Structures are given as C-alpha cells and as structure tokens.
Amino acid sequence: MEKAAFELAGKACELYTPDGDGREAELIFIQAVDDHDAEGFPAMLEIMNQQIEQPFVFADFYVGDWNADLTPWDAPPVFGKEGFGHGAADTLAFVSEMFIPEVRARAKLSETTPIVVGGYSLAGLFALWCAYQTDAFAAVMAASPSVWFPGWRDYSDAHAPKVPAIYLSLGDKEEKTRNQVMAQVGDNIRHQYDVLKQNASVESCTLAWHPGNHFKDNEKRCAAGYIWCAKALTK
Known part of the structure; x- marks a missing residue:
C-alpha cells in the first residue's frame, strides 16, 4: 500500500491507500494509535490485504x-500514578469533523x-464508546478494549449502541492479573458481548479469544478484527 503522512490540527496522521490498481476503495478503516501500534502496521496491513x-x-x-484523550470521563489511576481524563468527546469531534473529511478528500x-x-487497548475502548455516540460508523473493531475502565460496564448497560x-x-x-480493576476485563467483556447479542440494533457481533496476555500479537489481533468487520459488511 502507498503511505502518505500529514498533519491535521496538530496531530500526526497517516493514510494508506491501495497500490495503483485503478480500483476505488470500498472501505475506510480508521484508528487512534501510538508508536507501538504503528510499528506493527506493515504486518497488520499485509494480513489484511491477503484476506480482505x-x-x-x-x-x-x-x-x-x-490516558486523557481516549477515555470518556475522569477516573483515578488504575496502574501507576496517572489517572484518566474526559477527552474522548473532543477526540471524536476531531475524527468526525476533521479527520474523516480529510481522509475522504485525500483518497477521493x-x-x-x-x-x-478500530483500536487496541484504550483505543479499543474509545472505538467501542464511539458506537454509543454516533451512527457514522458501519462497524467497530475493539481489540483487547479496556472494558475494565471504571464505570464502563454500567454505562454500556444503560445505553444502546448505534453501530x-x-x-x-x-x-x-x-484477566489473570493481580490488579483488581484490570482483572475485571474478562468478566466485563463476556458481559459486554452478551448484552450486545441481545440488542436489536446490533446485527452482527462476535467475541474472539486470542492466546496470550495484553501485549502479544497486537497487529495480528487487530488484523483479525478488521477482517471480520469487512466480512460482516458484505453479508
């Protein structure tokens, strides 16, 4: 794929487009990332291109x-000394009002x-939270989302997704961790899946289990999620 880097509202952005085969893209995948995510993109995109x-x-x-830009409300520290902020709404506004229009324009x-x-970890939680805010997305890919986040389970129980x-x-x-808050991630994601399956507005939903802890094969897990979404949108 061809890669183009650009800056938008002070944020570093990247756009990967199909090599010049003349076909117009039929899907747009977007993700909030850090440097660790980006390191795995070549492998992730290779898998996606092979199977989508x-x-x-x-x-x-x-x-x-x-910790501040991807979470929807303030919360005390869960690991280390840094707490969580309420910047998710501003991040979604950036995505909706600036990033998506720019991507559409650049990719024609x-x-x-x-x-x-989509997203991994806290970015996965952000992607999942977006499902409850807007119907602008056709699908959500939440890989290892931080559903242990304080208050998330109650929030998702009380609201209906729009995706x-x-x-x-x-x-x-x-879920096998001594951190009592983060240890809730297994029960919470099972509960999340059960609730989504029963929601009439959700046409397709799955919960995939991968071997290993939170830091294993991130790029393969994300690729698997995006592949599932692509297939779900062609049914």
Whole structure:
C-alpha cells in the first residue's frame, strides 16, 4: 500500500491507500494509535490485504495523551500514578469533523464509503464508546478494549449502541492479573458481548479469544478484527 503522512490540527496522521490498481476503495478503516501500534502496521496491513477482498484505505492519527484523550470521563489511576481524563468527546469531534473529511478528500472517496473505527487497548475502548455516540460508523473493531475502565460496564448497560456490527477480542491471559480493576476485563467483556447479542440494533457481533496476555500479537489481533468487520459488511 502507498503511505502518505500529514498533519491535521496538530496531530500526526497517516493514510494508506491501495497500490495503483485503478480500483476505488470500498472501505475506510480508521484508528487512534501510538508508536507501538504503528510499528506493527506493515504486518497488520499485509494480513489484511491477503484476506480482505474489498479494496480499502487505512488511516490513523497519533494520540498525544493516551490516558486523557481516549477515555470518556475522569477516573483515578488504575496502574501507576496517572489517572484518566474526559477527552474522548473532543477526540471524536476531531475524527468526525476533521479527520474523516480529510481522509475522504485525500483518497477521493464519496460520502457513502463505509467507515470502520478500530483500536487496541484504550483505543479499543474509545472505538467501542464511539458506537454509543454516533451512527457514522458501519462497524467497530475493539481489540483487547479496556472494558475494565471504571464505570464502563454500567454505562454500556444503560445505553444502546448505534453501530450494526461490533467486533470484540481479548487475550486469554489478560484477566489473570493481580490488579483488581484490570482483572475485571474478562468478566466485563463476556458481559459486554452478551448484552450486545441481545440488542436489536446490533446485527452482527462476535467475541474472539486470542492466546496470550495484553501485549502479544497486537497487529495480528487487530488484523483479525478488521477482517471480520469487512466480512460482516458484505453479508
């Protein structure tokens, strides 16, 4: 894929487009990222290109403060000394009002090209939270999302998602931690999946389990999620 870097509202962004085969992209994948995510993109995109039939573009933007910009409300520290902020709404506004229009313009795509918002860890939680805020996305890919986040389970129980296809995944060792808050991630994601399955507005939903802890094969887990979303949108 061809890569183009650009800056938007002070954020570093990247756009990956199909090599010049003349086909217009039929899907847009977007993701909030950090340097660790970006390191795995070559492997992730290679897997996606091998298994996704539709031509697609992939766009990412770098998050300045992971703990502040991706979470929807303030919360005390769960690990280390840094707490969480309430910047998710501002980040979604950036995505909706600036990033998506810029991606569509640069890739020469119409307003009807479906968008999948994805993410890993706290970015996965952000993607999942977006499902409850807007119907602008065709699917959500939440890989190892931080559903241990204080207050998230109550919030998702009390609200209905607006996105028809939602992918969830978790490593099978992630809940095996001494951190009592983060140890809730397994029960919470099982509960999340059960609730989503019963929601009439969700047409497709799955929960995938991967071997290993939170830091194993991030790029492969994300690729699997995006592949599922692409298939869900062709049914």
